[in-house]
Amino acid sequence: MNPVAIATHSTEILSTWESTFNQLAELLLDTLQGNEQLSIELAGEQSHFMRLNAGKVRQSGLVTDANLNLRLMANQRSAYAEFPFTGDLAVDSATGLAQLQRLRQDLPQFLEDPYIVLPENFGSSREAHTGQLLAPEQVPAAILPAVQGVDFTGIYAAGPMVRANRNSAGQNHWFATETFVLDYSLIAPSEKAVKATLAGQTWDPQSYADQIRQSITQLQVLDRPVQKVEPGRHRTYFAPAATDELIGLLSWGGVSEASMRQGGSALAQLREGKSLSPQLTLRENFGLGLVPRFNSLGEVAPEEVPILVAGQLVNTLVNARTAKEYQVHSNAANAYEGMRSPEVSPGTLKTEEILIQLGTGLYLSNLHYLNWSDRTGGRITGMTRYACFWVEQGEIVAPIQDLRFDDSLYSFLGPNLENLTNTQELIPCVDTYGARSLGASLMPGLLVNDFIFTL
Amino acid sequence: MKFDLHQALNQLTLNADWVGLRQVNETTTTHAVRDGRPESSGRSFSQGVMVEVLAQGQFGYAATNRFDQASLQWAAEQAQQQAIATAKWAVHPFTADVRPKAVGQYQSPFQQPFDLISIADQLDLLVKVCETLHVSDQIVKTSAFAQTLETEQIFVSSNGSDTYQKLGLVITDYEATAQAGNVIQKRTDNGPLARCYQAGAEVFDPEQVLARVQRVGEQAIKLLTAADCPTTTTTLVLAPDQMMLQIHESVGHPLELDRILGDERNYAGSSFVKLADFGQLVYGSPLMNITFDPTVAGEFAGYAFDDAGMPAQREYLIKDGLLLRGLGSLESQARAKVPGVANCRARSWNRAPIDRMANLNLEPGSSSFAEMISRIESGVYMEANRSWSIDDYRNKFQFGCEYARLIENGQLTQVLRNPNYRGITNQFWRNLVQVGDRSTLEMYGTPYCGKGEPNQCIRVGHASPTCVFNQIEVFGGAA
Secondary structure, eight states: OOOOOSHHHHHHHHHHHHHHHHHHHHHHHHTOOTTOEEEEEEEEEEEEEEEEETTEEEEEEEEEEEEEEEEEEETTEEEEEEEEOOSOHHHHHHHHHHHHHHHHHHGGGSOOOTTOOOOOOOOOEEEEEOOBOOOGGGHHHHHSGGGTTSEEEEEEEEEEEEEEEEETTSOEEEEEEEEEEEEEEEEOTTSOEEEEEEEESBOOHHHHHHHHHHHHHHHHHTTSOOBOOOSEEEEEEEOHHHHHHHHHGGGTTTSBHHHHHTTOOTTGGGGGTOOOOTTOOEEEEGGGOSSOSBOTTOOBOOSEEEEEETTEEOOOBOOHHHHHHHTOOOOOOOTTOOOSSEEEOOOSBOGGGHHHHHOSEEEEEEEEEEEEEETTTTEEEEEEEEEEEEEETTEEEEEBOOOEEEEEHHHHTTTTEEEEBSSOEEEEOOOOSSSOOOOEEEEOOEEEEEEEEOO | OOOOHHHHHHHOOOOOSEEEEEEEEEEEEEEEEETTEEEEEEEEEEEEEEEEEEETTEEEEEEESOOSHHHHHHHHHHHHHHHHHHHTTBSSOOOGGGSOOOEEEEEOOOSSOGGGSOHHHHHHHHHHHHHHHOOSTTEEEEEEEEEEEEEEEEEEETTOOEEEEEEEEEEEEEEEEEEETTEEEEEESSSTTOEEEEOOGGGGOHHHHHHHHHHHHHHHHHHHTSEEOOOEEEEEEEOHHHHHHHHIIIIIGGGBHHHHTTTTTTTTOOOSOOGGGTTTOBOSOTTOOEEEOTTSTTOTTOOSBOTTOOBOOOEEEEETTEEOOOBOOHHHHHHHOSOOOSOEEOSSTTSOOEEOOOBEEEOOOSBOHHHHHHTOSEEEEEEEEEEEEEOTTSOEEEEEEEEEEEEETTEEEEEEESOEEEEEHHHHHHTEEEEBOGGGOEEEEEEEEEETTTTEEEEEEEEEOOEEEEEEEEEOOOO
């Protein structure tokens, strides 16, 4: 099937939104009084969501949603107002002006902020990535025939997304993209699953057919009887998606400078002379081009921010507010100082040698529900999930009954990290918390000695 | 000018089996203060309409934040197109029976309206909270967070539904982090964001709030010099502010019918519970009684009708340890052929409703707190959740708490830090040996129960007495 794009409608809505956003921003900025300063942020999407279960459609629909955030600053005080952005200039102007006026009235009641970050002009940018997506009514016929006869479950999400930022210092950023994500599991009778994602800006029927064929082939390995593995220390291989889960947790009380300063970072020991494996290098790599480099303040991040180099902590993520409070340099991190485009450098382990080098131990495709069990000690607990196997002498023996792990990153990313694969995989961010996420991470696999499983 | 949803419904031109419009207007006011200084303050307003259309036995939906007839007509046509395009592939042929006619109103309870307290007064209290938490120079961080929400939900449909539900919600979080050298301990006001209620400005009573946070600060300091929780298998006593998490993760999620039907297998996960288990499975000890109850006054997830129009009422999910009923909406009940509850819920106007928890509570037993502790020769008492993880079938869990006390010879003795415990769901609940009486019952909730594709973070409430479990594996933190 040829992709017949909804680009007509997407292009129309993106064009309307950009025009309305710019006119509204001018209108709001023109009304500023005295020493008032203003930053304006837009986030929006028109998304088609199709939920799939057992090769059938559970729910399907469209969501058009966009929100504008105004932050007014004056006399060392700031406050925000967020409200719907409809793209209708008359409606949005009336709402925007009313919200700005209310902020102006309320502002004297707010606390003085010694670390207030005032708008600056760091330069402007405009990026617009056009896609070729399936029309919503075409999606079932494009996806479902190929997966009849297998237990195919997941979500297809597609459509245009926008992030934009303007401020009273003259800065103007616009980022628009049209993307799709098909995030799915093929589930075996044993309830083990092949988990995969197909994402991009152009729906290519051949790529989809090839990937599904490969997933169905992988499913056959899961047909073997499930083996129970006793908890304890096991040699363990983490596939790139599993690496992504482990590294992703560092965005929550790990790499943030504010959390480091405020007693909330699991990496604090790296500031006290400890180091991780010399094989481990982690960076923010905006060169991947999958997320806007500007943050909510409009600051533009360097194309690359090294965090760990050869096991040494060389940078934390710092936003302008933290920078002001602790008198350090900002590297344009987001409000939560989490990673937006992480990359772990590859090692030397060849893909074809993973099982041989693993020898006897566990091959983990995915992990589930990670959390800090002792953040100060860097200890992480979580579960194995989907396609995880017991391997003996370089041969897959059987899928395993899921295991709980609980181990410290100072061990498994430290002396117990034996090698990383010499290739990386792009793991798209498929989160849809309130809105579709942008971005992806670039991760290799990890080979670890003596990883601790507890239940 | 107020938008007339009834008129909008009547003016839609559509040949469908059923149409519903669900409008949500929500205003959220948020203030966050750290160490007495502002972190973030502001107000957000969200509004939009979810249009659901039933055609050829399948629902399609389209949601828009535009309030004009042309946009709603476009949304309705898109929803119908989705229903028709996917009808051939539908998981189940639905009828309008899963969207019964509902007429009525609901207003959440409150004693004082939110506008009784000004922005300045609210921030003044949060600054005082930080000052009070700072009981010693070993407190390296204090934070105070308050959020109020006013939500209106209006639902009209082609089969005569007409409901109006107005919620007033309050979420607070007060935290102190203490540090001595490499030892860092955090203590909060019953767990992060656990104090969630349907209430009004009365929850900001300064006397009550400051008395609570004084204790939070003092306990954070105590934890710095406390011994680590021992690694042993022992009697575990859980306070209500940890029981809420235990109920949520190991009872609520596994009983969601959409998980059992497989909808969540690519994301939140499945369940060890099978459809054949309803009416058969001994889930826990005979002391275990779990109710689904959106009618509890002041609990966080109260309502009169779910988002499909089903009237909310109290139901036992587990009675005397026996599993009776699932957390399943009319849609899931039609698919699964097992009894369910009024839990078809959406996060807001921009998401389609799915099976969710609402208020899920453990019913009180007959023992006072002192009586329960006095019966324990050796054990550990834990309060307030700080770490949570469970597998995708809701079996193997590991939870950590902020604060613990050793129990020796029927007495609470020394304070313990970094307490954790782990177990397997049914084994754990079958080891429930004491349930506290109503005097031990406390009510909490969370605004962040995540589930669904696309994801929906939804509000849930949990009330529980203090409970005692035998033979549980407990342990401390990293060396």
